[in-house]
Amino acid sequence: MTVSLFIPCLTEHLYPESGLAMVRILKHLGYKIDYVDNQTCCGQPAFNSGYRREMIPVAERFIRLFQDKELIVAPSGSCVAMIRVFYDQLALDPSLMPGLKALKERLFELTEFLVKRNHHDKLQGCFPHRVTYHDSCHLSRELGVRQQPRQLIQSIKEIDFVEMTPPDLCCGFGGTFSYKFSDVSVEMVKRKCESIEATGAEYCIGADSSCLMNIEGYLRKHGMKAKTLHIAELLSRSLDLEKGAA
Amino acid sequence: MNAREQILGRLKAISMTDPISTYDDGLKHRLDAAWDGSFPDESRRLAGLFADALEAVSGEFYSAASVEEAAEIVGRIAHSSDYNAIVVDGGDMADNIALRVTDTLQVIAIPEAAQRSEVLADIHCSMVEAHWGVAETASLAFPYIHAVSTQPHFLAETVIAILKRDRLLAHLGALFNHLSPEEMKNLVLVTGPSRTADIEKILILGAHGPKRLIVILLD
Amino acid sequence: MLKPRKTHHYIRQALKNDCLRAAVGKATDLAVRKRQDLVNETPYWEDLRHHVHHLKSKVLENPEQSLMTFEARCIANGINVHWAEDAAEARQIIVDLAAQKKVKKIVKSKSLTTEEIELNPALEKAGLETWETDLGEYIVQLEGKTPSHLTMPALHLSRYDIGRLFEKKLGIEYTDNPNELLQVARQRLREHFLSADMGISGVNFAAVEEGAFVVIENEANAHLSISIPKIHVAIMGLEKLIPSLSDLPYFLKVLAPSATGQKASSYVNIIGGPQQHLMEEGPEEVHLVILDNGRSNILADASLRETLFCIRCGACLNICPVFRQVGGHAYGWAYMGPIGATLIPLYNGLSEGRYAPFLSSLCGACFDNCPMRIQIPKHLLTLRNRIAESGKTMLIERVGMKIWSMLAVRPRLYRFITGLAAIVQQLIPFDKAFPAPGYVRHRALGRMDSKGFRSRFMDSEDRREGGR
Numbered sequence: 067m068t069v070s071l072f073i074p075c076l077t078e079h080l081y082p083e084s085g086l087a088m089v090r091i092l093k094h095l096g097y098k099i100d101y102v103d104n105q106t107c108c109g110q111p112a113f114n115s116g117y118r119r120e121m122i123p124v125a126e127r128f129i130r131l132f133q134d135k136e137l138i139v140a141p142s143g144s145c146v147a148m149i150r151v152f153y154d155q156l157a158l159d160p161s162l163m164p165g166l167k168a169l170k171e172r173l174f175e176l177t178e179f180l181v182k183r184n185h186h187d188k189l190q191g192c193f194p195h196r197v198t199y200h201d202s203c204h205l206s207r208e209l210g211v212r213q214q215p216r217q218l219i220q221s222i223k224e225i226d227f228v229e230m231t232p233p234d235l236c237c238g239f240g241g242t243f244s245y246k247f248s249d250v251s252v253e254m255v256k257r258k259c260e261s262i263e264a265t266g267a268e269y270c271i272g273a274d275s276s277c278l279m280n281i282e283g284y285l286r287k288h289g290m291k292a293k294t295l296h297i298a299e300l301l302s303r304s305l306d307l308e309k310g311a312a
Numbered sequence: 313m314n315a316r317e318q319i320l321g322r323l324k325a326i327s328m329t330d331p332i333s334t335y336d337d338g339l340k341h342r343l344d345a346a347w348d349g350s351f352p353d354e355s356r357r358l359a360g361l362f363a364d365a366l367e368a369v370s371g372e373f374y375s376a377a378s379v380e381e382a383a384e385i386v387g388r389i390a391h392s393s394d395y396n397a398i399v400v401d402g403g404d405m406a407d408n409i410a411l412r413v414t415d416t417l418q419v420i421a422i423p424e425a426a427q428r429s430e431v432l433a434d435i436h437c438s439m440v441e442a443h444w445g446v447a448e449t450a451s452l453a454f455p456y457i458h459a460v461s462t463q464p465h466f467l468a469e470t471v472i473a474i475l476k477r478d479r480l481l482a483h484l485g486a487l488f489n490h491l492s493p494e495e496m497k498n499l500v501l502v503t504g505p506s507r508t509a510d511i512e513k514i515l516i517l518g519a520h521g522p523k524r525l526i527v528i529l530l531d
Numbered sequence: 532m533l534k535p536r537k538t539h540h541y542i543r544q545a546l547k548n549d550c551l552r553a554a555v556g557k558a559t560d561l562a563v564r565k566r567q568d569l570v571n572e573t574p575y576w577e578d579l580r581h582h583v584h585h586l587k588s589k590v591l592e593n594p595e596q597s598l599m600t601f602e603a604r605c606i607a608n609g610i611n612v613h614w615a616e617d618a619a620e621a622r623q624i625i626v627d628l629a630a631q632k633k634v635k636k637i638v639k640s641k642s643l644t645t646e647e648i649e650l651n652p653a654l655e656k657a658g659l660e661t662w663e664t665d666l667g668e669y670i671v672q673l674e675g676k677t678p679s680h681l682t683m684p685a686l687h688l689s690r691y692d693i694g695r696l697f698e699k700k701l702g703i704e705y706t707d708n709p710n711e712l713l714q715v716a717r718q719r720l721r722e723h724f725l726s727a728d729m730g731i732s733g734v735n736f737a738a739v740e741e742g743a744f745v746v747i748e749n750e751a752n753a754h755l756s757i758s759i760p761k762i763h764v765a766i767m768g769l770e771k772l773i774p775s776l777s778d779l780p781y782f783l784k785v786l787a788p789s790a791t792g793q794k795a796s797s798y799v800n801i802i803g804g805p806q807q808h809l810m811e812e813g814p815e816e817v818h819l820v821i822l823d824n825g826r827s828n829i830l831a832d833a834s835l836r837e838t839l840f841c842i843r844c845g846a847c848l849n850i851c852p853v854f855r856q857v858g859g860h861a862y863g864w865a866y867m868g869p870i871g872a873t874l875i876p877l878y879n880g881l882s883e884g885r886y887a888p889f890l891s892s893l894c895g896a897c898f899d900n901c902p903m904r905i906q907i908p909k910h911l912l913t914l915r916n917r918i919a920e921s922g923k924t925m926l927i928e929r930v931g932m933k934i935w936s937m938l939a940v941r942p943r944l945y946r947f948i949t950g951l952a953a954i955v956q957q958l959i960p961f962d963k964a965f966p967a968p969g970y971v972r973h974r975a976l977g978r979m980d981s982k983g984f985r986s987r988f989m990d991s992e993d994r995r996e997g998g999r
């Protein structure tokens with residue numbers, strides 16, 4: 067079976083490693099990989115800032131590009147939610163509606179996909195570290211994906227998984243919110259990072275690069291111990307899939 | 313055009329079904345069944361639930377097998393708080409109980425409307441009779457159609473409410489099913505003593521109304 | 532009055548105030564926990580949410596009919612009904628009524644609608660002695676401010692603040708004992724209850740079928756305000772309708788847990804007219820002011836009408852991670868938090884309300900907590916769109932978005948520009964103020980990868996083995 071990759075902007079430009087890790091995992095599970103060249107952006111930043119007029123052509127382009135794919139997987143809950151949930155709020159070209167419907171049925175966030183297909187048995191690597199998990203807002207609330215990442219983490223051997231309280235509190239990123247109201251955003255990420263620290267975890271695992279970027283930025287600037295790690299990278303590392311990778 | 317016509321004129325143009333609601337007609341049925349289903353039928357167990365709910369809102373619960381026993385409880389409460397008078401606004405049961413406490417307590421009928429609030433503001437204890445009680449929330453219903461005054465409920469420091477066991481219902485939904493339109497239209501529902509948490513979320517009983525609410529469940 | 536320019540100033544003030552934030556944090560945590568416990572005990576909670584949403588949409592399906600029926604039933608019950616187009620009219624109706632009836636003293640129970648129309652200053656200007664009687668509102672009135680939470684008006688003040696306030700304003704000896712403070716307020720207000728000529732309240736629900744309205748409270752102040760004075764004036768937004776009192780239990784069942792984490796509020800007062808004929812007591816006259824103030828236009832707006840389903844429980848505020856940091860005054864208006872962020876531009880106009888919908892990280896917790904199932908994040912997005920499209924956002928952002936839009940449909944150019952951006956970013960010292968100054972003050976910025984996923988992938992083994 068072939069999986070087409072949907073690589074969100076942050077993965078493309080800032081965190082390519084998590085994208086590559088996802089590729090390794092999918093290949094490890096026997097999937098063929100298809101990279102839809104010429105993909106750009108799903109339009110979320112513009113949509114969230116109110117610029118629908120500007121983002122509609124981008125969204126329409128996205129649908130055209132992906133509508134015929136058999137299976138699409140992305141390492142981001144937020145970008146999948148954009149398409150699965152928020153595209154419905156747009157006044158899109160009506161002729162694209164069947165395409166969007168088909169796309170929504172075949173598009174998955176990585177952890178959701180892995181558990182839905184019962185792959186967690188084949189992903190039991192080893193990672194002898196204490197980790198905690200941050201529920202990204204769109205992944206947990208819009209897509210309802212809360213159990214899947216935990217199941218994947220807990221399948222890993224020797225991992226010491228500790229929940230932070232509360233795990234689903236927003237990290238304060240919110241796209242342009244993080245600079246429009248940066249003072250508030252910083253206080254929010256501060257609270258998140260304190261709850262991460264309180265678990266004593268070495269790694270804060272997440273499934274969305276945007277949250278991880280925000281959290282990592284704060285942890286690093288303030289010399290806090292924990293590091294962030296995308297769940298794709300966690301799985302890839304725990305299985306030692308990096309060997310031989312570029 | 314006056315405001316009424318302006319507003320209604322604008323609203324006239326609006327007539328729409330909710331585009332968002334995903335409501336199916338079976339839902340209310342299911343909901344009512346689930347709400348009902350979470351309560352036992354027997355009144356003994358309802359009384360237990362009522363008592364728990366009342367205590368959760370800092371009310372005090374007694375049950376009495378007879379009018380005499382209830383009168384004794386009222387006497388004890390009054391004695392322990394040094395009350396020597398009690399205002400009674402009640403139905404038959406409250407009146408019956410009142411008749412049996414006269415040797416230790418001065419029983420005061422509801423004063424004339426003109427002086428009512430002045431007089432009541434100085435009396436510390438009142439006895440009232442609830443028309444219905446709700447086990448789920450420990451709420452008491454007082455339809456005004458059966459009342460002389462609601463001030464005893466609000467101005468006294470301690471309110472003793474008499475509730476007959478056969479007037480105990482399971483939940484709020486059941487209560488509104490039992491109330492006639494006239495009863496529900498002018499009504500107060502009372503749940504526990506008055507309270508506030510407006511200062512640092514610290515709960516204090518006896519905000520502007522009673523500090524103590526005592527329910528005597530009477531067989 | 533809303534002052535959009537002050538938004539950032541308000542926020543900075545709030546963030547500087549550690550006491551405030553600790554208090555808001557503690558109070559909201561408690562409310563969230565208590566609410567959650569009750570929801571967990573109620574397996575049919577989701578059905579309840581759907582049902583109350585449905586009841587509200589049903590009664591507002593045909594608002595003209597519902598209001599006319601309601602009005603007729605109210606009149607039949609002896610209630611005097613008044614209609615007000617806007618805040619000024621509503622204020623005038625009440626002031627005129629007070630003058631006509633020679634009212635000198637007014638007691639008020641908590642009403643957000645009177646905050647919305649800024650009634651108190653108008654009453655004072657008309658020489659009417661007016662007392663807020665809810666403890667939190669009384670405190671805020673003495674302070675000369677407005678409530679900072681829908682259900683906890685004095686959330687921004689500590690007991691020490693309140694002690695000092697009482698000392699100064701009431702001339703009592705300083706105490707920070709909450710119970711002693713309450714006793715002072717109780718005693719003062721008791722006198723006012725007994726001597727007031729008019730009581731003013733809000734309305735939680737208005738039942739069309741019966742022509743009766745509902746006032747919910749915990750302190751008994753509302754009951755005293757509306758039963759002792761000879762005249763009772765209630766004010767309601769026209770969206771407060773519910774079909775019938777027999778639907779009320781469902782609303783009660785969701786309201787108290789969402790508002791205060793209680794199973795039930797202490798007092799639910801149902802008023803279906805003057806009660807004199809029933810028990811020689813209560814007001815001789817009941818007046819009800821039905822307020823539009825923009826509501827009919829919101830109702831006409833299919834995509835946003837749902838914001839009027841709000842029952843002002845405050846659950847969305849309590850769970851909101853933004854509200855928790857900034858408190859209620861940062862929003863600058865009578866309604867705050869997530870629902871306030873939608874109502875502010877709806878009631879004050881897109882221009883005046885241009886910041887509020889952006890004061891959210893869109894985390895969605897408000898929707899999960901809203902007993903009325905109001906899709907607040909969706910409405911915030913709709914409003915953001917309207918604000919952007921009406922040209923009320925910053926020019927640089929608008930231009931930036933145009934450029935982005937042009938690039939994002941041209942992949943090769945897009946790649947070129949983003950590649951260039953990566954190189955430029957590499958040239959700038961780490962953690963310096965590019966591209967978002969506020970962002971990096973307390974956060975390191977991620978480094979853009981100069982190659983990016985695409986070219987790394989294209990070069991990698993991964994592609995050659997598994998590719999097409």
Ligand code: SF4
Binds near residue numbers: 840870902
């Ligand atoms: S929007 Fe919902 S949660 Fe917020 S105050 Fe209104 S009813 Fe409550």
